[in-house]
Amino acid sequence: MKHFAISLLFCLAARAQDPRGSIVGQITDTTGAVVPGVSVKLTHLDTNVSTTVVSNAQGNYEAHYLPTGSYRVAAELAGFKSWSRPPVELRIGDRLRVDIQLEVGNIAESVEVVAQAPVLETTTGHIGQVIDSKTFANMPMRSGSIAWLYAMAPATVLTSLPFDGPWNIDQSSNIAVGGSPRGQGMEFAVDGVSNNSYNGGTAFVPPPDMVAEVRVDTATYDAAIGHTVGGSVNVSLKSGTNSFRGTLGTFVASGPMMTRNFFTNRFIFDPTTGPVTPEKIKANTPSTRWLRYSASVGGPVYIPKLYDGRNKMFWQFGYQTHNRRRPNATVHTVPTPEQARGDFSALLALGPIYQIYDPFTTRPSGATRFQRSPLPGNIVPASRIDPMAKNILKYFPAPNQAGTQDFLNNYARTRFDSQDLYQPVARVDHNFSEKHRTFARYSHSDFYGHFDELVSGSPVRGRKRQRPHRGVALDNVVVINPQMILDVRYGMTWFQEYQSFDNMGWDLKEFGLPQSLISQLDPKGISFPVINVSGLLQLGNDGGFS
Secondary structure: OEEEEEEEEEEEOOHHHOOOEEEEEEEEEOOOOEOOOOEEEEEEOOOOOEEEEEOOOOOEEEEEEEOOEEEEEEEEOOOEOEEEEEEEEEOOOOEEEOOEEEOEOOOOOEEEOOOOOOOOOOOOOOEEEEEEHHHHHHOOOHHHOHHHHHHHOOOEEEOOOOOOOOOOHHHHHOEEEOOOOOOOOOEEEEOOEEOEOHHHOEOOOOOHHHEEEEEEEEEOOOOOOOOOOOOEEEEEEOOOOOOOEEEEEEEEEEOOOOOOOHHHHHHHOOHHHOOOOHHHHHHHOOOOEEEEEEEEEEEEOEEOOOEEOOOOEEEEEEEEEEEEEEEEEEEEOOOOHHHHOOEOHHHHOOOHHHOOEEEEEEEEOOOOOEEEEEOHHHEOOHHHOOHHHHHHHOOOOOOOOOOOOOOOOOEEEEEEEEEEEEEEEEEEEEEEEOOEEEEEEEEEEEEEEEEOOOOOOOOOOOEEEEOOEEEEEEEEEEEEEOOEEEEEEEEEEEEEEEEEEOOEOOOHHHHOOOHHHHOOOOHHHOEOOOEOOOOOOOEOOOOOOO
């Protein structure tokens, strides 16, 4: 079984879905008159990269597509004192308004605003929430999935908790915003590039250590987001700065602090399965293990004596891996060795309700009824057992506990489902000049899972799942003139889900099927046949071919 999704993006100036922000404002003098031609310089404090814009005839200035972070804002014009203010914090999707008032004087003189209320976003009507990297670092996130924090946005509800890890895209996509149907109508994006997979879910949940900010918009966004009738989740990944910095973390869930489930405890403390001893408890206590490692590091591109990328070129790399072994205890019914030989005589001691009747002795009994004769001793003659059935019966595991009086629930199995995730992510930002800057990002995710191995050491049951993802983003911002900025963004998101089964490729000649029939079957669809007897452990899986 395969699910496949790929999205390509080529867009111009889609600000509402942009992973950056804007700073705008109006410049006046002390009399309230607008001042055109003022040079406004915005400097990113972490990278020392500056963007300069000029106010127009109405005194308005606008700086768009600015990377998130803290900015120092300064303005100057001949005949006026230079002006500056404390840093403003620009978040993903923000459109901050910073108005400037200039005083007449020598440009060598300066006016520094030292006390001012925090800048609020008042130029748009968006309703939403920005979640920053400090929140990711300080808030507990079971399973290491950032989807837990989406519910911090107003009118947002997680309809399915993402407890199973970032590889479970279904859980990470089940978000209801403003009463919209759960998991439907959502727009997911990473660095402004669509991150939607099949059925509208997310294709990729990035490592928390690589996330700079997440913006969840719940209402009143503009037409730049045209894919959805619900909310939007836009993730902005970290970029490097002038300082080398990084994070390293590990999460371990293992050992005696992990609890046993009900069925395991019932087996351990049931006297019919043997005396309760420390050895029995240890042997039947599943060893849960969940190891999670994450790292992120970045800085300027610096090659001694060859290239110094400070203030110009930066890199960031992150990696996350999950290795989980999850015990899953279940109880089933399997045939006893006597029943596999056709001997059901032990059931007669429990009453006549367990009597087996011979279908070949069916005969009329009156006008509307039929009658059958009981099998002597409740034993099916060996000659009546088909050779194909004998070959199938040998794949049932032997009972390993007493079960009920009528031999139900006589097989307990604790299997270990494995779940492994590997996620490298890289980003490079380069500033050619104040009028030209670009960034490129590559994301990579591979998930491998193995589930449902219900028969120990046998491939008759077992399911494998893979979820590969590849993502690319490339963005170019070019200032054509003070009144025109061009932003060209390219992006690709590829996601596919594979499901296969351990029993595929089985040699069906073992069960007596002729080669003439087998040769007509597609080899991809050949598997151990599904044997589903009411009340018994099922053998075989869906072959998974479509």
